[in-house]
Amino acid sequence: MCNSPGSLDQLDRRIVVATQAGLPLVAEPYLQIAQQLGTSEAEVMERMQRMLESGIIRRIGAVPNHYTLGFRGNGMSVWDVPDEKARLYGRRIGALEFVSHAYLRPRHLPEWRYNLFAMVHGKDRSEVMEKIARIADMLGQDNQAHEILFSTRILKKTGLRI
Amino acid sequence: MDETDRAIINRLQESFPIAHRPYRQAAQALGIDEAELIQRIEQMLEQRQLSRFGPLYHAEKLGGGLSLCAMNVPEDQFERVAEQVNAFPEVAHNYARDHRFNIWFVLATETPQRIDSVLKAIEQTTGYPVYNMPKEEEFFVGLRFHV
Numbered sequence: 534m535c536n537s538p539g540s541l542d543q544l545d546r547r548i549v550v551a552t553q554a555g556l557p558l559v560a561e562p563y564l565q566i567a568q569q570l571g572t573s574e575a576e577v578m579e580r581m582q583r584m585l586e587s588g589i590i591r592r593i594g595a596v597p598n599h600y601t602l603g604f605r606g607n608g609m610s611v612w613d614v615p616d617e618k619a620r621l622y623g624r625r626i627g628a629l630e631f632v633s634h635a636y637l638r639p640r641h642l643p644e645w646r647y648n649l650f651a652m653v654h655g656k657d658r659s660e661v662m663e664k665i666a667r668i669a670d671m672l673g674q675d676n677q678a679h680e681i682l683f684s685t686r687i688l689k690k691t692g693l694r695i
Numbered sequence: 696m697d698e699t700d701r702a703i704i705n706r707l708q709e710s711f712p713i714a715h716r717p718y719r720q721a722a723q724a725l726g727i728d729e730a731e732l733i734q735r736i737e738q739m740l741e742q743r744q745l746s747r748f749g750p751l752y753h754a755e756k757l758g759g760g761l762s763l764c765a766m767n768v769p770e771d772q773f774e775r776v777a778e779q780v781n782a783f784p785e786v787a788h789n790y791a792r793d794h795r796f797n798i799w800f801v802l803a804t805e806t807p808q809r810i811d812s813v814l815k816a817i818e819q820t821t822g823y824p825v826y827n828m829p830k831e832e833e834f835f836v837g838l839r840f841h842v
Contacts, residue, residue, distance in 0.1 A: 556749035591751045595707040598746040627835030635834040688789035
């Protein structure tokens, strides 16, 4: 079985569309999806299992809303680290338990010098600042500059379209 | 939220079964019954303690394009630009941030090739440059909150 994106067929895509907002909250959710799509429960389960194994589905489960759960501080920390060490530090920062996403991204010099992004979560802003200080300690002299961008407002939030 | 709700959030962030009666299976591990688990998940969704329950898809592996974009817009133009950016259906999330780069949005397109043309359209409509910051590498996604 080929796992490239191109191997998703029409039925796979319909399963994605039917489930991207969530799994039905009924005793037999996969059966309900199957009935909705005119296929069998076994077919839906098998295809979802396959998408899970190939990483198309990252995971199945509860996605907590960190804001309402009391993680009111969420800072996007951005770091300028030497390019040749960026991947090493990306892995280290990504392994920290308070970091939800870490990415290597392109710089846009001279306006934007940062190449490493890490979303840091805490109960409030001061906890976020403390955690960012820990990252700065870890980077030492390789931290050429960093900033924290706090979000002030959600302007738009929708699901992904496929 | 009580101890059981917290246990549900902590346990079910990791995985949820693909099975004929998945809620029953998950409920057994939590020491509650199926109906109670379903009802509690429903309630946490309603109260927005959970933002969703179900599969989390990997957009690029689905064949789509995804990118983080930033704009640096003067304060007095902010509302107009934000509104124009939001009007593009490809803009999935958009956040105001306290920085010179004050608009940060995620573009999700059906194909990776579409990203560039949507970016250009946003630049033309708003009159401001869009800084494209697609990820070059992802190190970790998916914080597990312990509540």
